[in-house]
Amino acid sequence: MKRYNVQIILAVALAILAYLAQEEIIGKYALSVLMFMGINVILSTSLNLVNGYMGEFSCGHAGFMAVGAYVSSVLGVMLFAKDKVFGPALLDPSLSIWVFPLIVIIGGIAAALAGLLVAIPSFKTRGDYLAIITIAANYIVISVVENIDTIGGARGFMGMKSVVKAMGKTIDMPWMPIWVFIFTILSVWIIRRFISSTFGKGVPAINQDEIAAEIMSVNTNKMKMVAFMLSSGLAGVAGALFAYILGYVNPGSFTILKSTEVLVMVYLGGMGSLSGSVLSAILFTLLLEALRPLQIIKWVVVPFLLILLMQFRPEGIMGNRELPDFFPRLKRFYAFKD
Amino acid sequence: MSLLEIKSMTHRFGGLKAVSELNISIEPGRVEGLIGHNGAGKTTVFNLVSGFYTPTEGNIIVDGQDTGGLKPHQVTALGVARTFQNIRLWKDMTVLDNIRISQHHRLGYSFFDAVMRTKRYMKRESEITAEAYKLLEELSLVDFANEYPKNLPYGTQRKVEIARALSVKPKLLLLDEPAAGLNSSDVVTLINLVKWISDNFPVTIWMIEHHMDVVMELCSHIVCIDFGETIAEGTPEEIRNNPAVISAYLGDDNI
Numbered sequence: 146m147k148r149y150n151v152q153i154i155l156a157v158a159l160a161i162l163a164y165l166a167q168e169e170i171i172g173k174y175a176l177s178v179l180m181f182m183g184i185n186v187i188l189s190t191s192l193n194l195v196n197g198y199m200g201e202f203s204c205g206h207a208g209f210m211a212v213g214a215y216v217s218s219v220l221g222v223m224l225f226a227k228d229k230v231f232g233p234a235l236l237d238p239s240l241s242i243w244v245f246p247l248i249v250i251i252g253g254i255a256a257a258l259a260g261l262l263v264a265i266p267s268f269k270t271r272g273d274y275l276a277i278i279t280i281a282a283n284y285i286v287i288s289v290v291e292n293i294d295t296i297g298g299a300r301g302f303m304g305m306k307s308v309v310k311a312m313g314k315t316i317d318m319p320w321m322p323i324w325v326f327i328f329t330i331l332s333v334w335i336i337r338r339f340i341s342s343t344f345g346k347g348v349p350a351i352n353q354d355e356i357a358a359e360i361m362s363v364n365t366n367k368m369k370m371v372a373f374m375l376s377s378g379l380a381g382v383a384g385a386l387f388a389y390i391l392g393y394v395n396p397g398s399f400t401i402l403k404s405t406e407v408l409v410m411v412y413l414g415g416m417g418s419l420s421g422s423v424l425s426a427i428l429f430t431l432l433l434e435a436l437r438p439l440q441i442i443k444w445v446v447v448p449f450l451l452i453l454l455m456q457f458r459p460e461g462i463m464g465n466r467e468l469p470d471f472f473p474r475l476k477r478f479y480a481f482k483d
Numbered sequence: 484m485s486l487l488e489i490k491s492m493t494h495r496f497g498g499l500k501a502v503s504e505l506n507i508s509i510e511p512g513r514v515e516g517l518i519g520h521n522g523a524g525k526t527t528v529f530n531l532v533s534g535f536y537t538p539t540e541g542n543i544i545v546d547g548q549d550t551g552g553l554k555p556h557q558v559t560a561l562g563v564a565r566t567f568q569n570i571r572l573w574k575d576m577t578v579l580d581n582i583r584i585s586q587h588h589r590l591g592y593s594f595f596d597a598v599m600r601t602k603r604y605m606k607r608e609s610e611i612t613a614e615a616y617k618l619l620e621e622l623s624l625v626d627f628a629n630e631y632p633k634n635l636p637y638g639t640q641r642k643v644e645i646a647r648a649l650s651v652k653p654k655l656l657l658l659d660e661p662a663a664g665l666n667s668s669d670v671v672t673l674i675n676l677v678k679w680i681s682d683n684f685p686v687t688i689w690m691i692e693h694h695m696d697v698v699m700e701l702c703s704h705i706v707c708i709d710f711g712e713t714i715a716e717g718t719p720e721e722i723r724n725n726p727a728v729i730s731a732y733l734g735d736d737n738i
Contacts, residue, residue: 335598342597342604343583343590343611350573350584357571360533362559362588362651371594465575 159326166319178434180322180390183329184383185426189410190336190419191379196408197416198340199372200352202276203263205283206380206407209256211399212286213381214388217252219296221245221389222304225311230295238311245312245320249328249385256381257374259286264373268366271355283401290396301395305388325386332379337419339375348372349417409451414461421463428462484547486511486687487532487563487655492541494524494531494711501527502711505541509655514681514688516702518695518722520732524711525691526568529657533565534558546654560588562654566644568663568691572632578643579628582615582650615650621683622646622676638669642676649684656680658690662697674700699723707731 162179165171171179188206195203223231225241236244262282267275291299312320339345347368350358359365388394406429414425432450436443454461469475485508494502501524509515519525530536532543534555543550545561553561564585573581590611596604619625624639624646632640641661648656661677662670674697681688692698698705699719706716707728715725722728 338598338600339594343580343586343608344592344594344597346576346580346584347587349576353573353575354571356535357567357573358584359555360535360559360565361585361647362556363584364554364556364587366554 155330159323162326163319163323166322167317176319176322177390178430180325180386182427182430183325184387184390185407185410185430186329186423187332187379187383187386188407189414189422189426189429190333191376191383192407193411193414193416193419193422194336194340194348194372194376196411197418197422198348198352199369200349201267202272203279203373203376204276204401204404204408205263205279205281205286206377207399207401207403208279208283208286209259209377209380210384210387210403211290211394211396212259212377213249213252213256213384214394214399215290215296215302215384216255216381217248217385218302218305218388218394220251221248221308222302224248226304226307228304238308239315241308241311242315242320245308245389246324246327249324249382249389252385253378253382256384257378259381260374260377261370263377264370267369267373280401283399283404287396287399290399297395299396301393301397303393305394306392309389309392321386321390325390328382328386332382333419333423335375336379340419409447412461413451413454415463415465416461417465418461418463418467420468421461421466425462485509486546487689488542488544489528489532490542490544492531492538492543494527494536495539500711502531502538505708505711505713507706507713507716509687509689510704511654511687512685513703514677514690514701516698516705516719517689517691517708518693518698518705518728519708519714523708523731525708526659527711528708529565529659529691532558532655533563533657556588559651559653562652563657564648564651564653564655565657566641566648566659566661568659570632570637570640570644572640572644572647574633575631577629577631578619578624578635578646579612579615581632581643581647582618583611585647585650586611586614588651618646618650622649638665638672641665641669641673645676645680649680649686653686656686656688658688658692660691660693662692662694670694670697673697677701 166176188210192203192206195201222228224236224244225234225238227233262285263279266278270278290296296302309321340348347358347363350363351365351368355365410425410429411422413429414421432447436446439446487509489505489507492502492505493500505528517525517528531538534550534553534557545563548561550558550561573584591607592604616625616628619628622642624643627635627639627643632643635643645661662673665673677688678701680686702719705719705722707714707722709731714727714731715722
């Protein structure tokens with residue numbers, strides 16, 4: 146019984162979410178907040194893999210998000226929507242319902258390949274120097290997108306709404322919340338399983354002593370490549386979902402500011418704590434929404450909270466620990482270390 | 484055939500010749516020593532053998548295989564494990580994890596096995612854990628399996644590091660100053676441990692050490708180097724009475 150508890154809870158949660166969205170019991174606004182929460186969870190957990198577990202400082206996460214967003218948007222629009230540039234739909238729009246998850250995953254794969262831009266320099270470079278490389282990677286992606294006119298350049302790219310509508314027309318269900326939910330769970334699940342395996346523990350080994358890791362049989366180059374590609378790939382998935390939720394992407398949404406936002410979530414939750422990252426992503430999303438009435442002053446209050454956090458709890462909400470370290474009773478429902 | 488053969492190896496750091504024209508061969512099944520005063524190039528030799536540096540000239544042959552161009556983790560997979568002068572355990576991971584992570588060269592499963600928790604993954608993980616526990620039991624470290632190395636006394640940390648090196652199932656175990664920083668009772672424990680390992684594991688031990696009593700007690704064959712060159716080699720008795728060693732350690736009479 147213990148083995149299936151979490152799966153059952155998640156399935157029920159998904160069903161309730163789908164029902165509430167379908168019957169429009171929760172409004173469009175609340176639903177979009179929930180979806181952004183999911184995206185932020187993917188972003189912060191995947192960045193934690195590099196910044197927390199591996200101990201590098203990547204600040205170009207939004208760049209990989211942009212790759213995922215653009216690749217999946219262009220692909221989706223090309224296949225299922227009529228577009229000025231890409232012409233009529235290549236496939237029957239009713240197929241979109243089946244192909245959509247594939248499109249999101251392809252966006253993730255493209256972003257993972259873009260992650261090589263950072264992974265390969267990381268073989269020889271560490272710390273501050275690698276951080277500069279990640280910033281450069283972010284700028285490269287943004288500049289490339291801004292200069293390709295076929296995908297709208299700096300004006301942005303749209304048409305994804307019609308793909309989402311086509312999905313809803315085929316089978317009337319709130320598809321976007323469902324997919325965001327599934328991909329969020331999937332991302333956290335992949336990272337957790339990776340990081341708790343002996344294979345994945347090579348990543349914190351690099352963090353704690355890279356020389357020892359290399360000499361004690363860990364192929365550090367391979368581990369760095371896996372960690373960076375997994376991290377940027379999941380950022381790509383988040384970007385793809387982001388694009389389809391908004392129905393519009395422009396390079397301005399993926400600048401270094403967005404990367405910083407993700408960094409804040411990681412540090413808020415605690416480095417090397419997966420549950421911390423999930424928690425802080427949820428809190429941070431809620432906080433930003435709650436402070437919305439303050440308008441522009443919000444960006445004074447939020448950084449100020451960050452200063453307070455760093456002063457009084459520099460290790461983040463969870464520090465290096467996971468949820469069951471705080472609430473041992475949770476272990477009754479789920480075997481955390483397997 | 485010797486287990487390790489170093490053939491006219493030279494290593495330069497810029498203009499500095501740290502190791503020059505070194506020829507050493509290590510016979511299997513023994514405990515051998517490498518001595519020399521500070522800066523003689525001993526640790527450089529170990530770094531070269533473990534693949535951390537690539538020699539400027541010359542070859543290193545481990546069990547018949549040239550290690551030229553191999554990365555450190557590949558050299559480890561060939562059967563060379565080492566400890567460090569200043570302990571380099573992964574301090575924020577349990578002793579058990581320290582041992583398990585050192586099995587990366589023979590994990591036998593891929594990223595996808597780990598994520599999907601396939602049968603192969605489950606089987607290999609439980610085998611690795613069982614082997615780790617067995618080794619810890621043999622070295623009577625099993626009580627510390629779930630402790631963090633940073634919380635252990637220095638002598639125990641040394642022992643854990645030796646256990647981690649042994650877990651690789653090495654043919655050649657390089658100990659870089661295992662007695663450094665240990666108190667006299669820990670040194671006795673260490674001597675017994677090294678003897679015990681050499682008797683019970685199919686491993687050849689090559690150690691750098693400054694404590695002459697440790698070296699004389701343990702090693703059947705000793706090489707003494709100075710400025711990266713061999714100045715003497717032989718049994719402890721021969722080394723003790725060798726004028727070149729004495730002058731390297733104590734200085735020349737005719738100054």
